[in-house]
Amino acid sequence: MSKNDQNHNSSELSDIKKFWEERGHLNELVLQKGGLGIKRFFNLDHQVYQEGALPVKTKELLGLVASLVLRCDDCVYYHLVRCHEEGVSDQELEESLSIGLIVGGSITIPHLRRAFKAWEDLKVDEV
Amino acid sequence: MSKNDQNHNSSELSDIKKFWEERGHLNELVLQKGGLGIKRFFNLDHQVYQEGALPVKTKELLGLVASLVLRCDDCVYYHLVRCHEEGVSDQELEESLSIGLIVGGSITIPHLRRAFKAWEDLKVDEV
Amino acid sequence: MSKNDQNHNSSELSDIKKFWEERGHLNELVLQKGGLGIKRFFNLDHQVYQEGALPVKTKELLGLVASLVLRCDDCVYYHLVRCHEEGVSDQELEESLSIGLIVGGSITIPHLRRAFKAWEDLKVDEV
Amino acid sequence: MSKNDQNHNSSELSDIKKFWEERGHLNELVLQKGGLGIKRFFNLDHQVYQEGALPVKTKELLGLVASLVLRCDDCVYYHLVRCHEEGVSDQELEESLSIGLIVGGSITIPHLRRAFKAWEDLKVDEV
Amino acid sequence: MSKNDQNHNSSELSDIKKFWEERGHLNELVLQKGGLGIKRFFNLDHQVYQEGALPVKTKELLGLVASLVLRCDDCVYYHLVRCHEEGVSDQELEESLSIGLIVGGSITIPHLRRAFKAWEDLKVDEV
Amino acid sequence: MSKNDQNHNSSELSDIKKFWEERGHLNELVLQKGGLGIKRFFNLDHQVYQEGALPVKTKELLGLVASLVLRCDDCVYYHLVRCHEEGVSDQELEESLSIGLIVGGSITIPHLRRAFKAWEDLKVDEV
Numbered sequence: 001m002s003k004n005d006q007n008h009n010s011s012e013l014s015d016i017k018k019f020w021e022e023r024g025h026l027n028e029l030v031l032q033k034g035g036l037g038i039k040r041f042f043n044l045d046h047q048v049y050q051e052g053a054l055p056v057k058t059k060e061l062l063g064l065v066a067s068l069v070l071r072c073d074d075c076v077y078y079h080l081v082r083c084h085e086e087g088v089s090d091q092e093l094e095e096s097l098s099i100g101l102i103v104g105g106s107i108t109i110p111h112l113r114r115a116f117k118a119w120e121d122l123k124v125d126e127v
Numbered sequence: 128m129s130k131n132d133q134n135h136n137s138s139e140l141s142d143i144k145k146f147w148e149e150r151g152h153l154n155e156l157v158l159q160k161g162g163l164g165i166k167r168f169f170n171l172d173h174q175v176y177q178e179g180a181l182p183v184k185t186k187e188l189l190g191l192v193a194s195l196v197l198r199c200d201d202c203v204y205y206h207l208v209r210c211h212e213e214g215v216s217d218q219e220l221e222e223s224l225s226i227g228l229i230v231g232g233s234i235t236i237p238h239l240r241r242a243f244k245a246w247e248d249l250k251v252d253e254v
Numbered sequence: 255m256s257k258n259d260q261n262h263n264s265s266e267l268s269d270i271k272k273f274w275e276e277r278g279h280l281n282e283l284v285l286q287k288g289g290l291g292i293k294r295f296f297n298l299d300h301q302v303y304q305e306g307a308l309p310v311k312t313k314e315l316l317g318l319v320a321s322l323v324l325r326c327d328d329c330v331y332y333h334l335v336r337c338h339e340e341g342v343s344d345q346e347l348e349e350s351l352s353i354g355l356i357v358g359g360s361i362t363i364p365h366l367r368r369a370f371k372a373w374e375d376l377k378v379d380e381v
Numbered sequence: 382m383s384k385n386d387q388n389h390n391s392s393e394l395s396d397i398k399k400f401w402e403e404r405g406h407l408n409e410l411v412l413q414k415g416g417l418g419i420k421r422f423f424n425l426d427h428q429v430y431q432e433g434a435l436p437v438k439t440k441e442l443l444g445l446v447a448s449l450v451l452r453c454d455d456c457v458y459y460h461l462v463r464c465h466e467e468g469v470s471d472q473e474l475e476e477s478l479s480i481g482l483i484v485g486g487s488i489t490i491p492h493l494r495r496a497f498k499a500w501e502d503l504k505v506d507e508v
Numbered sequence: 509m510s511k512n513d514q515n516h517n518s519s520e521l522s523d524i525k526k527f528w529e530e531r532g533h534l535n536e537l538v539l540q541k542g543g544l545g546i547k548r549f550f551n552l553d554h555q556v557y558q559e560g561a562l563p564v565k566t567k568e569l570l571g572l573v574a575s576l577v578l579r580c581d582d583c584v585y586y587h588l589v590r591c592h593e594e595g596v597s598d599q600e601l602e603e604s605l606s607i608g609l610i611v612g613g614s615i616t617i618p619h620l621r622r623a624f625k626a627w628e629d630l631k632v633d634e635v
Numbered sequence: 636m637s638k639n640d641q642n643h644n645s646s647e648l649s650d651i652k653k654f655w656e657e658r659g660h661l662n663e664l665v666l667q668k669g670g671l672g673i674k675r676f677f678n679l680d681h682q683v684y685q686e687g688a689l690p691v692k693t694k695e696l697l698g699l700v701a702s703l704v705l706r707c708d709d710c711v712y713y714h715l716v717r718c719h720e721e722g723v724s725d726q727e728l729e730e731s732l733s734i735g736l737i738v739g740g741s742i743t744i745p746h747l748r749r750a751f752k753a754w755e756d757l758k759v760d761e762v
Contacts, residue, residue: 022494023491023494026494026495026497026498027494029494029497029498029501030493030494030497033471033475033497033500033501034475034478034479034497035472035475035476035479036301037298037301037302037479037482037483038475038478038479038482038493040294040298041298041479041482041483041487044229044291044294044295044298045229045487045490047290047291048222048225048226048229048291049226052218052222053216053218053219053222054188054219054222054223058185058188059222059226061181061185061189062188062189062192062223062226062227063226063230065189065192065193066192066193066196066226066227066230066231066488067230067488069193069196069197069613069615070196070197070230070231070488071707072452072488072491074490074491075230075487075488075490075491089180090668091179091180091670092180092181094180094668094669094670094673095175095179095180095181095186095670096181096189097669097673098175098669098670098672098673098676099175099176099186099189099190099193100189100193101613101672101673101676102171102172102175102613102614102672102676103190103193103194103197103202103613103614103615104193104197104612104613104615105577105609105610105611105612105613105614105615105616106610106611106613106676106680106710107577107611107612107613107701107702107705107707107710108613109680109709109710110707110709110710112665112673113657113658113661113662113664113665114661116661116664116665116668116669117661117664119668120664120668149621150621153621153622153624153625154621156621156624156625156628157617157620157621157624160598160602160624160627160628161602161605161606161624162599162602162603162606163682164606164609164610164679164682164683165602165605165606165609165620167675167679168606168609168610168614168679171672171675171676171679172614172617174671174672175672193615194615196486196488197615198326199579199615199618201617201618202614202615202617202618217287218289221287221288221289221292222289224288224292225288225289225291225292225295228291228292228295228486229291229295229486229487230486230487230488231485231486231488232450232482232483232484232485232486232487232488232489233295233299233329233483233484233486234320234321234324234326234329234450234484234485234486235486236284236299236328236329237326237328237329239284239292240276240277240280240281240283240284241280243280243283243284243287243288244280244283246287247283247287298483299483302476302479302480302483303480306472306476307470307472307473307476308442308473308476308477312439312442313476313480315435315439315443316442316443316446316477316480316481317480317484319443319446319447320446320447320450320480320481320484320485321484323447323450323451323740323742324450324451324484324485325580329484343434344541345433345434345543346434346435348541348542348543348546349429349433349434349435349440349543350435350443351542351546352429352542352543352545352546352549353429353430353440353443353444353447354443354447355545355546355549355740356425356426356429356545356549356740356741357444357447357448357451357456357740357741357742358447358451358739358740358742359704359736359737359738359739359740359741359742359743360549360553360583360737360738360740361574361575361578361580361583361704361738361739361740362740363538363553363582363583364580364582364583366538366546367530367531367534367535367537367538368534370534370537370538370541370542371534371537373541374537374541403748404745404748407748407749407751407752408748410748410751410752410755411744411747411748411751414725414729414751414754414755415729415732415733415751416726416729416730416733417555418552418555418556418733418736418737419729419732419733419736419747421548421552422552422733422736422737422741425545425548425549425552426741426744428544428545429545447742448742451742453706453742453745455744455745456741456742456744456745552737553737556730556733556734556737557734560726560730561724561726561727561730562696562727562730562731566693566696567730567734569689569693569697570696570697570700570731570734570735571734571738573697573700573701574700574701574704574734574735574738574739575738577701577704577705578704578705578738578739583738597688599687599688600688600689602688603683603687603688603689603694604689604697606683607683607684607694607697607698607701608697608701610679610680610683611698611701611702611705611710612701612705
């Protein structure tokens, strides 16, 4: 990674920003090419994170930890963006990621590293 | 293990009670045979669920959903016992399991079934 | 439990029959306790295996191989019952399981063993 | 890999083309450095997808869905190339990916996105 | 666990002995029903654990730790039997399982428990 | 891939070197932002690979194969660097990777390819 990226162009975007851009483009494609089953699944995937007996913030942390133990960077990035929007604090994030690390073991460490990096990137420059 | 289960013999124990009994016996064996690394890990595994910026209840739900998406019945059972002790409501449980189902897909359904069963069993007869 | 299996007692049921019984009971519980999200997911899970550009038989084989590589006995059992109902031949089954074995590796062998056993059990005595 | 893609430079190759190129180079290395066990495995991996009781197309779809639920982009890309060669239709592909999504859950969505993108790329410019 | 299993009958066999018996019966079935691909895979699966640059004992420990992190009890049991036959010491076993635990996380603990139990059972009564 | 990259700049670093650099930077961030639980886990993760009844080399091979079957490129890269430092021979490496391939199946092949490539890269230019 370049040592001084004061004025980054597209190729110097943080990983989480690159993910967010790609996600936008490709979700359009999926919803255009996908049938009713896929559309309904995407809908359901939206609904289960809505306010209920549990607050949205808790639900996003559930999605985050599930994504970490399943070791999916893009899914971790998505829930980090949402956690950031919901006002999750640094310490709440750290505690959640710690649980993911203990449950999932050292195999999650590469994703843990990128999660902490993305969390810092989100503070500097929202997606 | 409940002190008075006169109406059951060993073969009629619910799955979650059988798990809890076996867990007790075998954890003793692991801590007797395991070295410093294993003991320290068990310690850490205890610590990350302690009260912090996030309440214990939320942390147990994080452990529960992580266990469901990783499809480990015993781990789900353990966190169900802890959620029960922490006063998680039926609806909070249902919302958490729903997130696990959507993240993890239909492959989690057998574990979801056993989780709902174990939750009902816990209401009748605590471990 | 089937009302008249005079020749068996409970402990002699094949694993696939025990699964099928348990599945029936517990699905009722899940649909009774589960909210809208879970019900909608179960619905979707039913719809994606319906006749389309691909025949039902092919879709059940897709579900079977996905279940084998993800190493879920209950999911394998379910799709074996459906494959049996759809008239999958022994050779079609063997070829599908072989692909699952090569994709998923030796870690799938315990599930492969139980899949072949369950397939024979289904021939003797339908669920 | 097409021999003359004058209009692209290396950084503009689609992900599936980049995969196909890398796969070619690295497979040579693996077969050069790998022993008899690895060579035999590669052979077996080729054989199980040959015509049998099931047609090649069905077998490639089995490999595709197994790859999606195990969340391996490169494996998905490989089977997409083969599905394209075998004349799989858009609708057959969509139905197969839908089954993978339902079985594997939202954690497969990033791979689903890239699969749809790669399928479109294959139509424009074969590997 | 029964307090006095001095004279156990079949239903009182240790889990690892039950596994070993079932494995024997079902492997016969798999090799009878399976085609050339499955037979060749089983062969390969045997060959990679043979003496080479690495001793058999090391290879069995590799198989054991791989099985633990992939959380397959039957595969763990198989490699424990082989490790026992190859004269793996208690401490070598403990160190290997510790690595598996750290790599795979707390989700492996139920399998770790059963592995320690099975190792003790193997000392009392070989399969 | 270019046959002669005698004087590479940053963008031409091998994947394993890019990983090693990123790992260094991000581990600093994790240890700075992470709490006591994460620090203790990192410590434990270091300790279990120390000399014991098993030599360090064997322990690194255990970590390598566990990483391969769990399909984590970064984890594979890390253990390849350590195996290289511990003087693992080409044949010892090949035999270990073969076991990982058989246990984990064809889904590990993309990681196997990159592992062989990285091993060659390490010979030319240590991290």
